[in-house]
Amino acid sequence: MLSSQPANDYLQSYEAYIRDFKTAYQAMREGDMTKYQAVIDGAKELQKKSQKLSGELSPEEQQRFANYLNKKAAELSQFASQQH
Numbered sequence: 001m002l003s004s005q006p007a008n009d010y011l012q013s014y015e016a017y018i019r020d021f022k023t024a025y026q027a028m029r030e031g032d033m034t035k036y037q038a039v040i041d042g043a044k045e046l047q048k049k050s051q052k053l054s055g056e057l058s059p060e061e062q063q064r065f066a067n068y069l070n071k072k073a074a075e076l077s078q079f080a081s082q083q084h
Contacts, residue, residue, distance in 0.1 A: 004056040007065060010049045017042045018072060022079060029083060 002008055020042055024035035057065055 002057060002061050002065065004053070004061070006049070007053055007056055007061070010046070010053060011065075011068065013042075013046060013049060014069070014072065017046055018076060021076065025080065025083065 002011070017039070020035070021039050024039040027033075027035045053065075
């Protein structure tokens, strides 16, 4: 939990995005592209939210936030590589 409510909201949105990404990725592998656009839209929304966060976090929290995002990026990468 971070001291900034917008940052905490972002983390919740990011968790939801990861779940949606995994669902869409599985569906896409089965030929269903309908969920893909929602994932693209979610990524765009996350990008907008992340731009609004600058200045919201202390240096320590910025590091924790970055570590969290790096961990989740590694999880997504591992998920995608296991699907082949």
